[in-house]
Every structure is written in structure tokens, then in C-alpha cells.
Amino acid sequence: MPNKYEKWTKNELIEYIRQHEQSKKYGLVWEESTESKDSDIHIPVLVEDKSRRINKKFSSTNNQLSQISLELNAEQESDNANDFHILIESDNEPALRALTALYDKKVDIIYIDPPYNTGNKDFRYKDTFRRHTHEYRHSEWLSFMEKRLRLAYTLLADDGIIFISIDDNEHAHLRLLLDEIFGEHNFIVNIVRRCKSGAGHDTDKVAIEFDYVLCYGKNASQTVFAQQEVHTEKDKKYKYADEYSGRRGKYYLRDLDYKGSYSKTLDYPITMPDGTMLYPGGTEGKPNTWRWSKKKYEWGKTHGFIVEKKNKSGQWKVYIKQYQYVDNNDAIRRRYIPYRGLCEFMNGVGSNELRSILHQDIFHYPKPTALIKFLIGLHNNSRHVRVLDFFAGSGTTCHAVLSLNSEDGGNRQCILITNNENNICAEVCYPRLKNVMSGYKDSKNKEIQGLGGELRYYTVEENIVKNQKRKIL
Numbered sequence: 429m430p431n432k433y434e435k436w437t438k439n440e441l442i443e444y445i446r447q448h449e450q451s452k453k454y455g456l457v458w459e460e461s462t463e464s465k466d467s468d469i470h471i472p473v474l475v476e477d478k479s480r481r482i483n484k485k486f487s488s489t490n491n492q493l494s495q496i497s498l499e500l501n502a503e504q505e506s507d508n509a510n511d512f513h514i515l516i517e518s519d520n521e522p523a524l525r526a527l528t529a530l531y532d533k534k535v536d537i538i539y540i541d542p543p544y545n546t547g548n549k550d551f552r553y554k555d556t557f558r559r560h561t562h563e564y565r566h567s568e569w570l571s572f573m574e575k576r577l578r579l580a581y582t583l584l585a586d587d588g589i590i591f592i593s594i595d596d597n598e599h600a601h602l603r604l605l606l607d608e609i610f611g612e613h614n615f616i617v618n619i620v621r622r623c624k625s626g627a628g629h630d631t632d633k634v635a636i637e638f639d640y641v642l643c644y645g646k647n648a649s650q651t652v653f654a655q656q657e658v659h660t661e662k663d664k665k666y667k668y669a670d671e672y673s674g675r676r677g678k679y680y681l682r683d684l685d686y687k688g689s690y691s692k693t694l695d696y697p698i699t700m701p702d703g704t705m706l707y708p709g710g711t712e713g714k715p716n717t718w719r720w721s722k723k724k725y726e727w728g729k730t731h732g733f734i735v736e737k738k739n740k741s742g743q744w745k746v747y748i749k750q751y752q753y754v755d756n757n758d759a760i761r762r763r764y765i766p767y768r769g770l771c772e773f774m775n776g777v778g779s780n781e782l783r784s785i786l787h788q789d790i791f792h793y794p795k796p797t798a799l800i801k802f803l804i805g806l807h808n809n810s811r812h813v814r815v816l817d818f819f820a821g822s823g824t825t826c827h828a829v830l831s832l833n834s835e836d837g838g839n840r841q842c843i844l845i846t847n848n849e850n851n852i853c854a855e856v857c858y859p860r861l862k863n864v865m866s867g868y869k870d871s872k873n874k875e876i877q878g879l880g881g882e883l884r885y886y887t888v889e890e891n892i893v894k895n896q897k898r899k900i901l
């Protein structure tokens with residue numbers, strides 16, 4: 429696509445950038461690339477291809493899907509729009525514009541995996557914006573992404589989250605672009621994903637075996653993330669047992685001596701078995717205290733929750749028994765911690781999943797469903813979210829949503845948009861979802877039960893109003 433700035437002299441370009449810098453002190457400046465120069469207004473409209481409907485029909489036993497069959501060309505309308513997933517075969521820019529009329533601020537999670545602009549020509553889809561060495565390759569990619577991300581921003585609910593897979597080719601530029609669209613204060617995390625092993629063959633410098641998932645909130649301060657429960661069953665720290673262990677689980681010894689904010693009431697002497705009087709930290713006064721008040725210590729001592737013993741240097745120490753399943757008042761203890769921003773979801777797993785559904789290597793590097801399930805699970809209300817993916821490719825995101833719904837009975841809805849470059853939508857995405865919903869035989873001829881769900885297939889038609897100033901929604 430010709431770029432108007434390419435014909436400029438170096439001095440003209442410097443002057444252009446200088447003028448931009450006057451109005452803008454910090455951030456990203458690039459040469460905007462226009463995808464279409466026409467002056468008509470294009471009003472995109474979603475048009476359903478009913479012949480491609482995938483409807484579920486199931487008899488239910490104990491609320492489980494027991495039998496699922498496909499019914500194409502179904503005439504029956506569903507009452508509830510959330511009951512079906514949506515696949516839109518289209519360039520995502522008009523499709524997103526069409527969605528703004530229906531789902532403004534109604535999307536909870538956006539996950540996208542845009543072309544990384546790697547320069548690689550082996551993919552089924554275009555992954556190169558200009559020659560890899562071309563000086564405008566980032567500009568074109570940024571112009572392409574900016575338009576789509578601004579539309580995505582309007583679709584996102586006030587407490588919505590966006591996740592974007594990316595690698596080092598465009599990570600730095602994307603981060604600044606997102607700062608501009610979402611605001612730097614809405615940056616939440618840059619998740620680092622180990623995605624492959626043995627990448628040493630690709631480089632003579634340092635093996636890159638990871639990519640990233642950039643995450644922003646529409647309003648990060650309003651965004652609550654789910655946390656993961658801490659399971660202690662396999663934690664070797666809990667190694668001691670006593671008469672309470674049947675209910676309380678095993679325990680470890682936690683030092684009663686504590687160096688934090690000082691309080692006089694927590695600085696009292698405890699009498700050791702040989703009569704020695706022990707103060708926290710060894711002597712009375714700052715900085716150490718006991719963790720428990722005198723009353724609580726005496727309660728613990730009476731019930732056998734306190735252990736006093738000498739350490740290797742012969743000094744007395746006092747410990748609390750910290751049990752696996754209950755706190756010291758015998759209340760069941762459930763502990764939660766934030767999920768980690770460092771994860772491992774290997775690309776090979778995604779390729780195997782797709783191969784096993786479609787029986788051929790038809791699309792390189794689909795993301796593993798487990799990655800998308802993990803990201804959706806970070807949303808605090810994850811069972812009832814509307815998820816949008818507008819670079820859907822092979823449809824991994826909808827597969828992940830179907831899988832989660834079938835696991836926990838949630839009613840997540842998925843909206844996918846993908847173009848049909850090299851028949852990706854018709855030959856990869858749609859057949860994948862059809863198989864996953866209705867059941868299929870995997871590459872080892874094993875029967876895989878369908879996950880259920882309904883899908884409707886749309887294309888986008890543009891109503892054109894001639895010779896008008898174009899206004900992007």
C-alpha cells in the first residue's frame with residue numbers, strides 16, 4: 429500500500445516529526461497509513477448465513493449434556509442472545525464497527541493474537557507489514573492496530589480487561605500504543621509466557637523461548653482479579669502430625685518471635701520448661717514482640733498448639749503449630765494468592781489440539797486452549813463473561829470458552845471475528861468449532877464427546893452512502 433510520507437525528503441520528515449513533538453511531549457509518533465482513501469460512508473451490517481448455524485439438541489440427565497447432535501439449517505430462533513456464540517467472517521475493522529452498535533461497553537474480556545509482524549512468510553495468514561527491514565514496517569502495523577484497538581476500547585465494559593499476545597517484534601510499540609488508547613494507569617501486567625523449548629537453533633545469541641500477553645483494564649482501579657486457592661496437600665513444609673491432625677491436617681512450626689511494628693503488650697516473658705524466662709528477641713524491649721497476646725499464648729499452651737524447644741546453638745525457641753486446613757480457632761482456612769504473571773503454555777500443545785480435531789497440519793501455531801482458559805479465569809466473574817477475539821484464526825478462544833462452560837456449567841459467550849485469508853475461517857475455524865461442539869474422532873480414532881453450545885455465522889455487508897466525509901465510529 430503506498431504511503432504518502434515515503435516520497436518526502438529527510439528534511440520534510442524531520443520537520444513533520446518536530447511539529448508533532450510540539451503538540452506532544454512524550455509517546456508514540458508514526459506515519460499513519462490509510463487503508464482506504466474513499467470518501468463514502470460505509471455502514472457495516474451483520475448478515476447471518478443460516479445454512480451454517482450450529483445448534484445443539486440435547487437430552488439432559490442431571491444437568492449434564494448427554495447427547496448432542498448438530499442441526500444445520502435450523503429454523504428455530506433462540507430467545508436469549510447469550511445462548512449462542514458468534515463467528516463473523518470478515519475483516520475485523522468493519523466487523524468491530526458493526527458490533528459497536530450492539531455491544532457498546534458490553535464485552536467483559538477481549539483476547540487477541542494479532543499478526544506479530546515477524547517477517548515470516550510461512551504462515552497461512554499475512555504476518556508481514558512491509559519487508560522486515562523496511563523503515564515503515566512498524567508504522568503500518570501500528571496504524572492497522574490503532575484503528576482496531578480504538579473500536580475494541582469502546583466495546584469493553586467499564587470493568588473489562590483486554591489481553592493481547594505479542595512478541596518482541598512489536599511489543600515495545602504496542603505497549604506505547606496501548607498506553608495512549610487505554611491510559612498508562614490502566615496497564616495491569618505484562619504476562620511472560622514460556623511458549624517453546626529448544627529455540628537455540630533459531631539464534632546464535634540468546635534463545636528466545638517466550639512471548640508476552642499484555643493486559644490492560646478499561647479502568648484498572650475498578651478491575652478485580654480472581655485469585656488462586658493455595659492447596660497445601662503436597663506442600664512438604666507441613667511435616668508434623670499430632671492428635672488433631674485428622675481434622676486440622678499436618679502442621680509446621682512457625683516462630684512466635686516476630687520483628688515488625690513494636691507493641692509493649694506483645695513483649696512479655698514466657699517461662700521455658702527448665703524455668704528460663706524468655707523475652708521475644710532474647711531481651712525485653714524493641715524491636716521484637718511475640719505474634720500472639722499473652723492470653724492467646726496461654727490458650728495455645730493449654731490446647732497443645734505451642735512447642736518450646738532449643739535450637740542447634742542451645743537457645744530456647746517458641747513456636748506455634750500452623751495447621752494445613754484450619755486456623756487456630758479451628759475455622760476452615762482457605763487461602764488465596766494472586767495468579768502469577770509468569771506462565772508456561774507451550775505452542776506445541778495448541779498444534780496437537782488442532783491436529784487432533786481436524787486431522788491435518790492446517791494452521792501453524794494456534795494458541796493452546798489452556799492459555800485462553802487461564803486468561804479468562806483471571807476475570808473475577810469468569811463464569812458469566814462475554815469474550816471477544818477479533819483475530820480468531822483457528823478459533824482457539826471459542827474452543828476454550830466451550831470447554832470452560834462444559835466444565836463448570838458457566839454461560840460465557842464468545843464472539844469471534846476472523847477474515848477468510850487462505851480459507852482460515854471456512855476450512856479451519858468453522859470446522860474446528862463444529863467438531864468441538866458436536867463431537868469427533870481424534871487422530872487416534874478415539875470418540876471425543878461434543879461440548880455443546882450453539883453458533884451463528886455472520887458475514888459483514890457494507891451499506892455505502894456515496895461521496896461523504898468518512899467518519900469512523
Ligand SMILES: C[S@@+](CC[C@H](N)C(=O)[O-])C[C@H]1O[C@@H](n2cnc3c(N)ncnc32)[C@H](O)[C@@H]1O
Nearest residue numbers: 519520541553794795819820821822824846847
Ligand atoms: C496469529 S493468528 C491468530 C491465531 C489464533 N489465536 C489461534 O489460536 O488460532 C491471526 C489471525 O488473524 C487473522 N487476521 C489478520 N488480519 C485480520 C483482519 N484485518 N481481520 C480479521 N482477521 C485478521 C489472520 O488471518 C490469522 O488467522
